[in-house]
Amino acid sequence: MQALVFHGPGKKAWEEVPRPTILETTDAIVRVDAVTICGTDLHILKGDVPEVTDGRILGHEAVGTIEEVGSGVKNVTVGDRVLVSCITACGACRFCREGRFGQCLGGGGWILGHTIDGTQAEYVRVPFADTSTYLVPSHTSDEEILMLADILPTSYEVGVLNGVVRPGDVVAIVGAGPIGLAAILTAKLFSPSHIVAIDLVDARLQAAKNFGADVVVNSTHENPIDVVRQLTGGLGADVSIEAVGTPATFELAADLARPGGHIANIGVHGAPATLHLERFWILDLTITMGLVDTYSTPTLLRLVSSGQLDAAPFITHRFTLDQFEEAYDVFSRAAETNALKVVLSRTA
Secondary structure, X not given: OEEEEEOOOOXXXXXXXXXXXXXXXXXXXXXXXXXXXXXXXXXXXXXXXXXXXXXXXXXXXXXXXXXXXXXXXOXXXXXXXXXXXXXXXXXXXXHHHOOOHHHOOOOOEOOEOOOXXXXXXXXXXXXXXXXXXXXXXXXXXXXXXXXXXXXXXXXXXXXXXXXXXXXXXXXXXXXXXXXXXXXHHHHHHHOOOEEEEEEOOHHHHHHHHHHOOOEEEEOOOOOHHHHHHHHOOOOOEEEEEEOOOOHXXXXXHHHHEEEEEEEEXXXXXXXOOOOOHHHHXXXXXXXXXXXXXXXXXXXXXXXXXXXXXXXXXXXXXXXXHHHHHHHHHHHHOHHHHOOOXXXXXXXX
C-alpha cells in the first residue's frame, strides 16, 4: 500500500509500505476513505515531537471502512463505516475508566501517527477498535464526520469545557485557525455574551466571523488587550483560550484574562513560554491545558448528525490520497492559501 512516511524533521514521502496486519485480538484494519492533516503533523515535521521516529506513518484522523477485525472485537464488524479517533483507548485502565482516554495506561492515548503508524495511508491498524472507533451515522458525509476525529473534541474539551465557558461570558480566543474556529463553534453552545477572535491574518478573522465570533481583532493593527477590556469594563475576558502554541500567543492569552478568570491552553507548544507569576499570583487565575480525551465524541456526533453543529465549513481544500505532498504544501502555507482543513479522499 501507499502511505505518507516521516523521515526526520522536514522530510516526508508518499511511498510504498507493507499493508498493516492484525497484531492483537482487539485490532481492526480500516480502509482509509477520508483523512486530513493536523497542525500537530506540522509540529512533528518541525521536529517539535521527538518521539516520532524515522519511518513512522503520520496521521491520527480518518473515516474509513472496517476490512478485518481481531477475534476479540465485539462492537464493529467488517463493512462498518467508522470514525477513527485521534485518541486510542484500552477502555480498562484507571484513566480510561475515568474517561481520561488521552492518558491511557493500557497501550492507548495519542499513539496513531505518534508511537505507531497512523492514518495517512491507504489502510491503518487501529488498536482497541471497540473503544477507539465510532460508527458513522448513515446520513452523514465522510468529510463532516472527519472533523470529529480531532479538532472539534479538542477545542470543545480542552478549550470550552476545561475553560468552563458559561452563559454571558466574554470569551477571548487567540488564534483563528481550525482549532480556534472549532472553539468558537463549540463555545456558542453555552451562549457567551461575546466571542472575541484574535489573529494576524484577515482571511482567518473573516472565517472567525463566519463561525460566530462577535468581535475580531487583527493584533498587527490593534491591541487585543485594549479591545477586550473595553468590552468588559476594564476587567478582561472571563475565559481566554490559546489556540496556536507559541510563547507569544500563550502570554497574550494570559494577559487577556480577568481576575478570577480562566486561561485554557489548547495549542501544542514546541518552546517554553513565560508565566508571569509575579503578576498573576494575586489574580486567582485558573490555567488548564492538556491532551484531548475524546470523551465528548458521542455528544458531538449527535450534534453534527442532528444539524446542530455544522462541521462542513471547516473544509476548504480537497485532494486525493496520492496528492499528499500538494496537500501538505497548501496546509502549511495557510496564511497564503486560506486553508482551514484539507481532506484527502480515496478515489475508488
